[in-house]
Amino acid sequence: MKRVSFAEFGGPEVLRLTDAEEPHAGPGQVRVAVRAAGVNPVDWRLREGQVLGAHPVELPFGAGQDAAGVVDEVGEGVEGVKVGDPVFGEGASTYAEFAVLWAWARMPEGLTFEEAAGYPSVVETALRVLREVGVESGQTLLVSGASGGVGSAVLQIARDRGITVIGTAGAANQDYLRGLGAFATTYDDGWAELVREFGKVDAALDLAGAGVIPQLVELTGDPRKVISIADLGAPELGVRFSGVAGSLPDALAEAADLIARGRLHIPVEKSYTLAEAAQAQIDSQAGHTRGRRVIVV
Template sequence: MKAAQFSRFGGPEVLEIVDLPDPHPGPGQIRIIVRAAGINATEWKLRRGLLSFGAGLPQTTGRDVAGVVDEVGEGVTDVAVGDRVFGVSDDGAGAAELALLTYRAPIPLSLGFVDAAALPVALETATRSLDELGVGAGITLLINGAAGGIGSTAVQLAIARGARVIGAASAANHDYLRLLGAEPVTYGDGMAERVRTLAPDGVDAALDVAGSGVLPELIDLAGAPHNVVTLADIDGAKQHGVRFSNGFHGHAFHALAEIGALIEAGRFWLPVERTYPLAEISEAHRVSERGHVRGRLVLVID
């Protein structure tokens, strides 16, 4: 099969398309013919060597996938060959023609492969973060970096839980955040004061998606470090006693099966800003790494 991988750490140029042996599912796994694969910030950080999950070189890449089941492993009863599914590629190898999945769910009826491939990691990450913060009805939540893929997802999931959401983003994204149901504020100097114009007594909880060095302000607004979770600032989390959340501490993949009801009710939408063929994965990584993407970037696998 064709797959993207890198044999050394570095910029997007280290990615290459190679031929790898076709994988086959083990117990509990399924194999899909990949139709689309999402791009996440985790992937370019791994490619640069900024993160390490214990994998050596060469490394494949890609976690978010959507496609059609073509093989099932022993004990699999929830899906069958021919089903449309989306989920998280085992071993981070989804930017390929074939992928193995343990965490998966049927694609909601109204979604195509591209839109479905934008969802899995953002859904799991946002759901896990909201659970850790205890976000529910009556909670006021501040999200720093609310317009990206994870931020957009967290905004809508929090509102579906009955929370009030204040979203920090650039001024250019304020109308977009209002469309999602959040009350926007501009990030940067003076953000805390702008939040207090909307919530004079501060907020109940804060989620840092952007990792822009604002943890002290978020702690002040939320009242205490335990009311703040960051997804992007591990050093700041250690310094300020804030929880750093990642997918290796309590998976929330149940969100994959639950999102369909919100989508079909018109209460959830995650835009795909741009698609790329697999051969242009380097450019997709380059755009992702620059940041300022509204929603998601997705590879289309022919």
């Protein structure tokens, strides 16, 4: 089978599309014929060797962790899914023709494989940071970097929970944020003052790593009410960096429910082939995404 992997840490040029042995489902796992794989910031962070403490890597390492596809092997002890079922979930080496998943859910009706591949990690992250920051119905949440995959999920899940959201993004994405039910503002000079005009901010999320944590702490009045998933220096400012996943099966089940109820939709901004995996990671690292980037197999 074809698989994208890297044998050394470095820039996108270390990614290689090679022939590899097919993986097989172990106990508690399923194997899927991959139809699409999600592209996430953790993918290029691992390629660069940035987050080895939380995600140990043994080289050569297969890129990708999110996928949507058709089950073609079911491991020992697995129930509730059979060969031929369309699923989306998280596993290993998903930039490939076949991949093993250890967490999955059945794809909701009407969802394409490309769309489904964009949900697993971002929805788990969105649910986790909302839980960790402790924002509740009736309160106001500020989201810095709100137009990407995680931001798109946060805005919609928060809206479903009765939370008011203020989102910051580039000028081209202001209408997109408003369409997701958020008050929107740009990163232009004086943006923090514009946020204050919306009212009291109870909690804040840094999803872009744009160096705005001091302003987020000032706006909330408490570093404990700010969570970052993008700035590795956040702890130096008293802010928690969230990087350890919670329960993936629970997150996928909630994602499937939200999608089925029409309360969550994350658009695919751009699709790539396996041979274009390096470009997909370059674009992901550049940011300014509206929704998700996926690799179509």
